[in-house]
Amino acid sequence: MTEFAALLQPDKGEAARAVHIVDAAGHDAWLKAQPPRARAAAAAQGFAAKPGDRAILPADEADGWSVAVGVAKADTLTPWCLADAAGGLPEGRYRLVDTAPGAGALGWLLAQHRFTRYRAADATEGPRVLLTPDAAHIAETVRIAESVALVRDMVNTAPEDMGPAAIEAAVRALAEMVGGHVGVVSGADLERDYPMVHAVGRAAGKGREPRLVSLEWGNPAHPRVAIVGKGVCFDSGGLDIKSAAGMRLMKKDMGGAAHALALARLVTTGHLPVRLHLLIPAVENAVAGNAFRPGDVLKSRKGPSVEVSNTDAEGRLILGDALARAFEEQPALTIDFATLTGAARVALGPDLPALFANDDALAADLLAAGAAVGDPVWRLPLWDGYDEMLKSDIADIDNAPEGGMAGAVTAALFLRKFVPEGAAWAHFDTFAWRPSARPGRPKGGEALGLRAAWAMLRARYGAAA
Numbered sequence: 001m002t003e004f005a006a007l008l009q010p011d012k013g014e015a016a017r018a019v020h021i022v023d024a025a026g027h028d029a030w031l032k033a034q035p036p037r038a039r040a041a042a043a044a045q046g047f048a049a050k051p052g053d054r055a056i057l058p059a060d061e062a063d064g065w066s067v068a069v070g071v072a073k074a075d076t077l078t079p080w081c082l083a084d085a086a087g088g089l090p091e092g093r094y095r096l097v098d099t100a101p102g103a104g105a106l107g108w109l110l111a112q113h114r115f116t117r118y119r120a121a122d123a124t125e126g127p128r129v130l131l132t133p134d135a136a137h138i139a140e141t142v143r144i145a146e147s148v149a150l151v152r153d154m155v156n157t158a159p160e161d162m163g164p165a166a167i168e169a170a171v172r173a174l175a176e177m178v179g180g181h182v183g184v185v186s187g188a189d190l191e192r193d194y195p196m197v198h199a200v201g202r203a204a205g206k207g208r209e210p211r212l213v214s215l216e217w218g219n220p221a222h223p224r225v226a227i228v229g230k231g232v233c234f235d236s237g238g239l240d241i242k243s244a245a246g247m248r249l250m251k252k253d254m255g256g257a258a259h260a261l262a263l264a265r266l267v268t269t270g271h272l273p274v275r276l277h278l279l280i281p282a283v284e285n286a287v288a289g290n291a292f293r294p295g296d297v298l299k300s301r302k303g304p305s306v307e308v309s310n311t312d313a314e315g316r317l318i319l320g321d322a323l324a325r326a327f328e329e330q331p332a333l334t335i336d337f338a339t340l341t342g343a344a345r346v347a348l349g350p351d352l353p354a355l356f357a358n359d360d361a362l363a364a365d366l367l368a369a370g371a372a373v374g375d376p377v378w379r380l381p382l383w384d385g386y387d388e389m390l391k392s393d394i395a396d397i398d399n400a401p402e403g404g405m406a407g408a409v410t411a412a413l414f415l416r417k418f419v420p421e422g423a424a425w426a427h428f429d430t431f432a433w434r435p436s437a438r439p440g441r442p443k444g445g446e447a448l449g450l451r452a453a454w455a456m457l458r459a460r461y462g463a464a465a
Contacts, residue, residue, distance in 0.1 A: 083440025091126025155445025229260025255432025
C-alpha cells in the first residue's frame with residue numbers, strides 16, 4: 001500500500017515550493033498582486049482559477065517556480081480540490097500559501113495511490129510531499145486514505161486472488177494489527193447455522209468454499225456496533241447466469257465486504273470506544289451440479305423460509321443470515337454495506353450510494369456526515385407498501401419479486417425481515433466502482449459511503465484517539 005504518511009508531513013519551515021490557492025472570486029486581486037513574470041505566465045497558461053486549473057509561475061531564480069491551483073472556494077477546501085495538482089506536479093515538497101490543506105490533504109494523498117499488484121509502478125514518478133501546519137490531523141487523514149485505498153485495492157484485485165479465503169486472510173491481518181478475535185464458520189457448521197450462506201456458496205470449487213468470517217474487538221463495556229459486508233467474491237449469477245457483459249465487473253461484488261473491513265479498520269485503529277462486531281459472509285456464486293436452484297426453498301438462520309425466484313439475487317440471502325447473527329448480540333447500531341442492486345445505480349448513478357435506515361435520526365446523521373466530508377449518500381425509503389412484493393406462494397419470503405420495479409427498495413425490505421423491531425440499522429447499497437477517472441479517483445474500485453459512515457460513528461461515539 002502507498003506510504004501515505006510519507007506524503008503528508010508537518011511543516012517545520014524546510015524548503016518547499018509554494019502553492020497558491022485561488023478561486024474565481026479572488027482571481028483578479030490575486031493576479032494583480034503577482035509580479036509581471038508570474039502574471040504573464042498565468043495568462044499564457046489560461047489560468048482563470050476555475051476548479052482544476054493549474055499554472056506554473058516562474059521566479060527570478062531558475063528553479064524558484066511556484067504553482068497556482070484553482071478551486072471552487074479558497075477558504076473551504078474540499079477533499080478533491082488538490083488531487084489534480086498532486087497527480088500532475090513533479091516530485092518534491094510543497095506548501096500551501098496562507099492556508100492549511102484541511103480536507104484537501106486527502107485528495108493529495110489518494111491522487112498518488114497506484115494499484116500495482118499486476119504491473120510495476122512508473123519508476124519515473126516520484127513522491128509529492130505536502131507540508132501542513134495542522135500536524136494534529138495528519139494521522140487521521142492518513143488513516144482515512146489507507147482505508148479508502150484498502151477498498152480500492154480489494155475491489156480491483158482479480159477474482160482468482162480475492163476469493164473467500166483471501167477475505168478471511170484480510171480480516172485476520174486486521175485482527176493481528178489491532179488485537180481482536182477472529183471467528184470462522186465453514187463446512188457442516190455453516191450449513192447448519194448459516195444455511196443461506198452455505199446454499200449460495202456451496203457450488204464453488206475447492207479452496208473457495210463459503211464461510212462466515214467475524215471479528216470481535218474492543219471493550220465489552222462499550223456500546224456494541226455491528227458492521228456487516230456482502231462478500232460475494234465473484235457473482236456468475238448462479239444458474240440464472242449473467243450475460244458476459246453483466247459478469248465482467250462481478251469481481252467487485254465483494255465491495256460491501258471491502259467497505260465493512262475498511263470501516264472496521266478505521267474503528268479499531270482510531271480506538272473508537274465501541275465493542276466492534278464485524279461479520280462478512282464470504283462466498284462465490286458459482287455454477288455447478290450442486291448449485292442452488294430457482295425454485296428452491298431455503299432455511300434461514302433467523303427462521304423464515306425463503307423461496308429462491310432468482311439465484312442472481314444472492315447477496316440479500318447471505319446478508320440475511322449475517323444480519324440475523326449480528327442482532328443476536330443486541331447491538332446499539334448495525335451498518336451493512338453491499339453492492340446489492342443494479343436498481344440503485346439506475347436510480348442514483350455511480351456516485352451516490354443508496355442509504356436505507358429504519359431510524360430517522362440515524363439517517364439524518366449519516367446524510368449530514370456525508371455532506372460534511374464530501375462523501376454524499378442519498379436516502380431511499382423502506383416503503384412498507386412494497387412488502388407485499390416479497391410474498392411467496394410456498395414460503396415465508398420471496399428473494400426476488402417479479403418485474404424488477406423498486407428493486408433497491410424491495411432488496412432493502414428483504415434485509416429488514418432479519419432486523420428486529422426497534423433495532424437501529426442502516427443499509428448502504430453502494431456501487432464500489434468508478435466507471436471513469438477523476439482527479440484522485442481513478443477508474444476502478446472505489447469507497448462510496450465509507451467516509452460518511454466513519455464520520456457519523458466518530459460524531460456519535462467520540463473522536464478517535
